[in-house]
Each structure stands twice: as structure tokens, then as C-alpha cells.
Amino acid sequence: MTAPVRELRVETAEAVIERAEIAAGHDGAAELALSIRYENGVVGQVVLDPDTGFSVMRACGAADLNGLIGRSWREVSKGLSNV
Amino acid sequence: MYDLLIKGGRVVDGTGAPAFAADVAVNAGRIAAVGADLGEAKRVIDAKGQVVAPGFIDPHTHFDVQLLWDGAAKPALEHGITSVVPGNCSLSLAPLKAKDRKTLVGMFQQIEEMPPAAFTDAFEWTWEDFAGYRAALEKGLAINVAPLVGHSVIRLWVMGPNANQRAARPDEVKAMQDLLRECLQAGAVGLSTSFVDVDEKARPVPSRFADFAELDALSAVLGEFGRMLQIVPEFYDADITIARIDQLAELSLKHGIPTTFSPVFDSRFAPNAAPRQLARVEEQFARGARVWPQMQTRPIDISFSLLRPSLFFARLPSWMRTLRQPLPERLAALRDAEAVERLIADAGPDGGEAIFGSLVARGGDALPAELAGLTLGEIAKARGETPASALISLSLERGLDVAFIAANRGHEDTGRIGPMLASPHVHIGASDGGAHIASFATYGDTGYLFSEFVRKAGAMTLEQAVKKITSETADIWRIKDRGTLKEGFAADIVVFDPDAIGRGEEHAVFDMPGDGMRYVRGSIGVDTVVVNGEIAWAKGAYTDAKAGEICGLA
Numbered sequence: 001m002t003a004p005v006r007e008l009r010v011e012t013a014e015a016v017i018e019r020a021e022i023a024a025g026h027d028g029a030a031e032l033a034l035s036i037r038y039e040n041g042v043v044g045q046v047v048l049d050p051d052t053g054f055s056v057m058r059a060c061g062a063a064d065l066n067g068l069i070g071r072s073w074r075e076v077s078k079g080l081s082n083v
Numbered sequence: 084m085y086d087l088l089i090k091g092g093r094v095v096d097g098t099g100a101p102a103f104a105a106d107v108a109v110n111a112g113r114i115a116a117v118g119a120d121l122g123e124a125k126r127v128i129d130a131k132g133q134v135v136a137p138g139f140i141d142p143h144t145h146f147d148v149q150l151l152w153d154g155a156a157k158p159a160l161e162h163g164i165t166s167v168v169p170g171n172c173s174l175s176l177a178p179l180k181a182k183d184r185k186t187l188v189g190m191f192q193q194i195e196e197m198p199p200a201a202f203t204d205a206f207e208w209t210w211e212d213f214a215g216y217r218a219a220l221e222k223g224l225a226i227n228v229a230p231l232v233g234h235s236v237i238r239l240w241v242m243g244p245n246a247n248q249r250a251a252r253p254d255e256v257k258a259m260q261d262l263l264r265e266c267l268q269a270g271a272v273g274l275s276t277s278f279v280d281v282d283e284k285a286r287p288v289p290s291r292f293a294d295f296a297e298l299d300a301l302s303a304v305l306g307e308f309g310r311m312l313q314i315v316p317e318f319y320d321a322d323i324t325i326a327r328i329d330q331l332a333e334l335s336l337k338h339g340i341p342t343t344f345s346p347v348f349d350s351r352f353a354p355n356a357a358p359r360q361l362a363r364v365e366e367q368f369a370r371g372a373r374v375w376p377q378m379q380t381r382p383i384d385i386s387f388s389l390l391r392p393s394l395f396f397a398r399l400p401s402w403m404r405t406l407r408q409p410l411p412e413r414l415a416a417l418r419d420a421e422a423v424e425r426l427i428a429d430a431g432p433d434g435g436e437a438i439f440g441s442l443v444a445r446g447g448d449a450l451p452a453e454l455a456g457l458t459l460g461e462i463a464k465a466r467g468e469t470p471a472s473a474l475i476s477l478s479l480e481r482g483l484d485v486a487f488i489a490a491n492r493g494h495e496d497t498g499r500i501g502p503m504l505a506s507p508h509v510h511i512g513a514s515d516g517g518a519h520i521a522s523f524a525t526y527g528d529t530g531y532l533f534s535e536f537v538r539k540a541g542a543m544t545l546e547q548a549v550k551k552i553t554s555e556t557a558d559i560w561r562i563k564d565r566g567t568l569k570e571g572f573a574a575d576i577v578v579f580d581p582d583a584i585g586r587g588e589e590h591a592v593f594d595m596p597g598d599g600m601r602y603v604r605g606s607i608g609v610d611t612v613v614v615n616g617e618i619a620w621a622k623g624a625y626t627d628a629k630a631g632e633i634c635g636l637a
Contacts, residue, residue, distance in 0.1 A: 020397075021352045022385075022394055022395060022397055022398070022492075023350060023352050023492070023493055024383040024384065024385045024489075024492035024493030024494075025383070025385075025493075026318070026346060026348070026383070027519050027522055028383070028384060028385060028386045028519065028522040028523045029385070029386075029387075029393070029394075029522075030385045030387065030393050030394040030395040030397070030492075031319075031394060032394055032397065033350070033352040033353070035352075044322070045320075045321070045352065045353035045356065046319065046320055047319040047320075047350075047352075047353075048319070049319075050392075050393070050394055051285070053394050053397075054392065054394070054407070057397070063400035063403060063404065064397055064398055064399065064400040064403060065397050065398050067400075
């Protein structure tokens with residue numbers, strides 16, 4: 001009985017991508033706009049430039065925007081550190 | 084007898100007061116009188132049915148280089164803009180030691196996208212200090228200029244190669260203070276800095292290595308003159324931007340300086356971001372700080388070609404996979420009939436009409452001129468293809484060098500943006516005139532203000548709109564004797580049709596040094612532009628007038 005509960009806690013205790021969109025960047029490039037739901041329930045937005053956006057998609061193994069939904073912020077961070 | 088009389092128009096004087104019928108007389112570059120029956124003049128402009136207003140002031144441009152061979156900052160002037168503020172985002176052409184020119188050119192090329200010839204063939208680089216740059220500029224100005232000095236170049240002068248490596252030592256900060264003081268004495272309108280920009284190799288520009296003590300010390304020098312601090316905050320993150328607003332407020336209060344930041348965009352994706360920033364700005368104004376957010380009027384478009392990967396395709400896995408490959412493999416895939424069939428199928432049962440049909444072929448590249456400005460849907464129909472198929476085939480025929488634009492994909496909700504622009508705490512600006520020239524047109528924002536937010540949306544009156552881009556801008560930047568149609572003020576005047584003023588369609592021209600390409604927009608409804616009493620633009624053409632000046636400061 002305890003294992004599933006622990007798993008559930010792990011899943012809900014991690015910041016995840018809740019929404020991914022394409023946004024128009026200041027310089028006319030398509031950028032990656034992410035909504036992150038944090039552990040405390042707060043949702044924050046961040047917009048990533050093309051290089052960073054591609055890197056994040058690679059880090060998350062996402063073939064498209066849908067592939068980012070539900071992925072952990074830790075994976076996003078890997079992409080950010082690889083830029 | 085006056086030099087010039089603008090007769091029979093409705094005067095919108097820039098103060099926000101209701102328009103009134105009056106003539107405007109000019110003598111020796113200054114407004115001599117505003118009223119009725121003013122008498123004779125050597126030259127008369129019939130302004131019947133038109134508005135006569137102060138020339139517009141654009142507070143965020145990158146015309147630094149262009150002004151050296153094009154003193155009108157074309158096409159800014161034909162839109163009614165009579166004064167520009169270049170030197171934004173930490174970059175200016177002075178002070179700069181001759182040995183550092185190549186370094187600065189790399190940064191400028193990144194932002195302005197100008198061809199290398201713009202820096203080598205179009206002017207003689209004779210100066211190192213700010214006074215020398217000012218003197219070089221003054222030789223051929225048709226428009227007025229209130230130049231900022233860039234924090235990155237100040238660092239480069241003092242720290243050399245360490246400028247983009249580390250924080251400054253106290254002795255270096257002191258040297259930067261002395262240098263900034265010298266620039267302000269030579270006429271700089273303030274200091275610009277950036278927490279975002281990168282050079283041509285994607286390395287942070289030098290200003291990003293400054294710690295707060297350095298910014299505080301430089302702001303203290305700005306305080307000696309009451310001059311502006313302009314910054315580019317981390318605008319991709321609303322929380323960091325709000326932290327910067329607080330930082331600017333502290334500097335404003337401590338040193339008694341005006342500050343401004345740009346850009347502020349409204350976003351459907353993050354609808355609370357801009358309102359939260361503006362709410363914090365209001366709080367800081369209530370404390371007595373001056374923190375002016377600059378907001379542009381025009382919507383943002385996405386542009387791309389198949390030459391480089393674009394996140395525009397991030398909803399389409401097969402397109403993403405194909406277009407992210409190296410060029411040879413990408414070309415091979417786009418020439419493979421089966422692969423193309425899959426791509427077209429993935430674009431939807433409508434052949435990509437919904438996704439690609441409204442894309443506009445831009446021109447200025449390998450696209451045949453007759454197709455420029457057409458939608459991909461229209462091109463596809465003429466070719467007997469689906470939009471998805473036409474996107475691939477047209478690109479392939481031209482070596483992939485065909486750019487498309489997805490219009491109005493950001494900062495596009497007039498109903499939301501209008502009230503923000505009308506706010507007394509929002510500074511209309513951030514045009515970026517003269518920057519990103521090969522990506523999109525940074526001209527016509529003033530025309531769009533009138534066509535979209537005055538006439539179409541009614542978000543503000545004509546008088547309010549004029550005030551925001553004339554006297555209000557002059558007051559914020561402490562530009563002396565400009566921005567109001569008032570006796571004794573500089574005769575910077577625009578005559579326009581209030582029912583027609585707008586911006587023309589974006590199109591490509593090849594008028595940069597070395598036949599470099601850029602996107603521009605012409606003006607609509609602007610009849611005459613007068614700079615310091617001289618007619619600089621009339622009836623659709625530039626004149627030979629070179630009456631522009633470096634703006635005097637209050």
C-alpha cells in the first residue's frame with residue numbers, strides 16, 4: 001500500500017511543464033513559452049529563445065510540444081545547462 | 084515676414100489640449116507664432132483638412148551607424164519622427180578606442196543585422212571619444228538626435244578584453260565614472276545598459292558583467308546631470324523584470340534620475356506578465372521613483388525560412404525532425420517524394436491550409452519579386468498545390484532561401500494593449516528603429532498608433548496620442564524646447580491627415596551599404612515633416628534639408 005503513495009508523492013512534489021506554446025520573440029524568431037507548475041502549486045511562465053528551446057526539447061526527448069507536457073523541470077534544466 | 088507658414092490646419096499642440104484651428108509661423112528654425120492672421124511668409128504650406136502637430140520623438144532606436152551616411156534615418160523621418168534616441172541596449176559608437184572597433188562591430192551586427200560594409204565603406208571612422216562621434220554625426224543630420232552612451236563600450240574602453248569577463252575593480256569603476264561624465268558633458272542624453280544582449284558569437288555583451296555597485300556608481304554620475312538610465316531587463320521572465328523595476332526605482336530615488344526599461348510585451352501565453360509589471364511601475368511611481376516602461380505599438384510577427392530550424396514547426400513532429408537535420412540531409416529529405424508525402428499528410432487533411440495558408444512570402448531573398456506579399460495559400464492555389472506542398476516546393480526551387488512571416492503572433496491584442504498604452508505611466512517607444520533590419524521592419528509604429536489605437540479602437544484621443552509621442556517623451560528624456568507647438572520651441576512639425584495616417588506594407592529594399600537588404604515600411608497620410616524649420620519631407624519625397632541637430636537638454 002505504501003509504494004504507490006510514495007510514487008504519487010514523488011510525482012506531485014516535482015515541478016513540471018504544464019503547458020507549452022510557440023510565442024513570437026522580440027526579434028521575430030519563434031520561441032518556446034513554457035508554463036511550469038511548481039511544487040507549491042504556483043504556475044510560472046518562462047519564454048526560451050530558439051537555441052534554448054531546441055536544447056530543452058532535446059533534453060526532454062520531445063518530438064513536439066505535446067512531448068513536453070508533464071516533463072519535470074529538472075529535465076528542462078538539463079536543456080538549459082546544455083545551451 | 085516669416086520663413087514658413089503652415090496655414091489652415093487643426094493644431095494639436097502636443098500638450099494634450101483639444102485641437103484648435105490655427106496657423107503656425109516659423110522663423111529661424113523656431114516656432115514664431117501659433118494663431119490666426121499671422122501675416123506673410125516666404126513659403127506657405129496649405130494644411131487644410133490636416134492636423135499640424137509637433138514632430139514625433141522615438142526614444143528607442145539603433146540608428147547609430149545609419150545616421151553617419153543617412154542623416155534622415157530613413158524611413159523614420161517620413162513617418163513624422165523628427166528626433167530619435169540611438170545608443171540603446173548598452174551599445175553606442177563612442178567612446179571607443181580604434182583597436183576595439185572590430186569588437187563593437189560584432190555586437191552591432193548582431194543587433195542591427197547590418198552588412199559589414201556598413202561599418203567599413205559608408206563612413207570614415209575618425210573619432211574615439213563621444214565628442215568626436217557627435218561632431219561626425221552633426222555633419223549631415225536631417226533628423227534630430229539625442230544619443231545615449233552605451234555601458235558596454237564604456238566598459239570596453241576602461242577594461243579592454245576583461246570587459247566581458249568579470250566585474251570591475253573599484254579603480255575601474257572610478258575610471259568608468261569619469262568617462263561617463265565626459266560623455267554627458269559632450270551631450271549624451273543618458274546611459275544605456277543591457278542584461279540580455281549578446282554579441283555575434285552569442286557571448287554576453289560587457290554590460291552584463293557589471294555588478295550592482297558599478298551600476299549604482301554610474302547612476303550617481305547620471306544624477307549629477309539628471310540624465311536617463313535605460314536598461315533592457317530579462318523581459319522573458321516577468322518576475323526578474325519586476326525585480327529590475329524595483330532596482331531601477333532604488334536608483335531613481337537615490338540619485339534623482341529618470342529610468343526606463345524596454346521592451347514590455349503583452350502575451351496571450353502569459354496574460355498577467357505585462358499587467359503585473361505595469362502594476363509594480365505604478366507602485367514605484369507612487370513612491371516618487373521614475374521608472375518608465377517602454378511599450379511598442381506594433382504586433383510581433385514570427386519570420387522563418389527552411390534554411391534554419393525554427394520552433395514555428397514545434398507542433399508538427401515530422402516537420403521538426405526533418406527541418407532540424409543538417410542542411411544536406413534536410414535537402415535530401417525535402418527532395419524525397421515519400422518523405423514529402425508524409426510531411427504534407429502531417430500538415431493536416433486540409434493540406435496545411437490552417438497552419439500555413441496565411442503565411443506571407445516576404446521577398447528580399449530568392450523569392451521571385453512578383454510573389455512577395457502574397458499568402459502561401461494564394462501562391463499554392465496559383466501553383467495547383469496545397470500550402471504544405473507549396474512551402475516545400477517553392478523553398479526547394481530557391482535553395483531554401485525564401486522567408487515567410489506569420490503575422491500578429493505576439494503583442495497583438497488591441498483590446499488589451501490599448502488601455503496599457505494610454506496609461507500615464509507607460510512610455511510609448513521600443514520601436515527598435517534601425518535594428519533587426521534583415522528580420523522585420525522597425526518603422527511605422529507611430530502611424531500604427533493612430534490607425535489602430537486612436538481610429539480603430541478608440542483607446543485614446545488623437546490629442547492624447549500626439550502628447551504621448553511628443554511632449555511627454557521630451558519631458559521624460561528632458562529634451563529641451565521640443566515636443567510642443569509653442570512659441571520659441573524648435574520648429575519640428577508634422578502635418579498629417581488624421582483619417583489616413585498609418586503604416587505601409589512591409590517590403591524589402593536594398594539600400595544598405597554593399598547593397599545590403601532590409602525590411603522597411605513607408606508612411607501613409609503624412610503630408611509634410613519639418614525639422615528645425617526646414618522642410619525635410621513633403622508630398623512623398625525627401626528634400627535636401629540637413630537641419631537636424633543634437634538635441635539640447637534641460
